[in-house]
Amino acid sequence: MLDRATPTPEEIRAFVQDHPNLRARDIAQKLSIAEALLVAAGVGINATRIAPHPDGIIAAAEQLGEVMALTRVGDCVHEKVGEYGNYHPGEHAAMTLTEEIDLRIFPRHWVHAYAVETLSDAGPKRSLQVFDAAGDAVHKIHLRETSRQEMWPELIAGLAMADQSTGQEVTERAPSEPAKSRPEKTDVLRHEWSRMTDTHQFLRLCSKLKMNRLGAYRVAGAPFVRALDPEAANTMLMAVRDAGINIMFFVGNRGCIQIHTGPIQNLRPMGPWQNVMDERFNLHLRLDTVAEVWAVEKPTQRGPAVSVEAFDAQGGLIFQVFGVGKEGQDSREDWGRIVAALPDLQEGAA
Incomplete structure (x- = not known):
């Protein structure tokens, strides 16, 4: 673990390179940083900062065919394979509903987002990753072998933001509300x-x-x-x-x-x-x-x-x-x- 409270993007990338078998969330915990900072450190290398609003991200996901949707809370991870579709936008709440991908979305918490692409022996691993204001993961969309991989470059170019810096400002994480009875x-x-x-x-x-x-x-x-x-x-x-x-x-x-x-x-x-x-x-x-x-x-x-x-x-x-x-x-x-x-x-x- 690094001594400094917030490591630089260069230090984050070095730590990742030295620990290739650790999952992203585990690396973030070891570095005492939000996961979004870990992803942001790879901007220009293996990540692209993209517009975080669900209207654009879900529209892109619908073009990718079969993917894996991942939503996590604490130590519980929910993963579904299927196709995105039947999206219903909304200012305060949105929804995507197919037989397999069933989501309730709250857009104000879709604050930061990245398209991530890493190389592996089996080929590129690609995902769209969304984070809240504190830098905690909100939702991730992982491409599979059966996904429309050829659509990736065009979709990411359409979502890319002008700001492609490697830093990421995050707010303090809001704690869970304890039980409140009367x-x-x-x-x-x-x-x-x-x-x-x-x-x-x-x-x-x-x-x-x-x-x-x-x-x-x-x-x-x-x-x-x-x-x-x-x-x-x-x-x-x-x-x-x-x-x-x-x-x-x-x-x-x-x-x-x-x-x-x-x-x-x-x-x-x-x-x-x-x-x-x-x-x-x-x-x-x-x-x-x-x-x-x-x-x-x-x-x-x-x-x-x-x-x-x-x-x-x-x-x-x-x-x-x-x-x-x-x-x-x-x-x-x-x-x-x-x-x-x-x-x-x-x-x-x-």
Whole structure:
């Protein structure tokens, strides 16, 4: 590790060259810098600074054919293979929705972006990488052998910014909001919760009562929530695999939420990590960073929406999982049985 708080681009590049087997995020952590600074150090060498707005980046991604979409929050990485399309722009929220690439995008957090190209024995590795104001990764799009590689030069030329400097200004990282409860409002929370007709009403209810998601869960009680043992995160993954049902698996940061809809087929634990290693969906979850797990039930016009939700020690949401309710493949009943069987948090364990 370097002594100086912020290494120069030249020092960053030298460190990368000396540690060719380290992943970018691990290098950034060892250097105590934001990942965007690491990528920016390669501008003019293996990176091009590009316009960060999702309207341009998603339009480019749609031209690349089959790619891998990656969204990360903390020690949970969500990867989907598919094609971008069906983009719906919006000033505050945007969406791209195909059978495999399903994203909710919040443009104000798409602040810095780069096109990255590195050489390997198998040929060039190319990706579009987006970062927030603090320099943390928001979303990445990795090209594959099956991608339209011939489109890359033209698309990057169209997105390139005039500023191609190797420095990158970043702001201080905003911490996760800890659980925020108002126990004196518990009766109001429970009454309004029971009257919901759509899951999207929940966060508005929390805001009205000056609570947040985790804070509301901590005071709501049965029948709305049930505190689960943190091991339930892994138990749930194994049960979904064994049952062969379809789920919706949400992982998101401030700038992007990525959703997998379908089954989980192959689990490969490795040390503290549990890994879904399916052909077109990969998930990497560090189980020892899961501090709280909740089974949650919210009423909707189509019946109760049951979810399993995991949080880290700082109160940040790691993932949400729901049963899929679609005509011809309704897994909600089977999903409900899985959730009901998950182990409760033992009294005093918290």
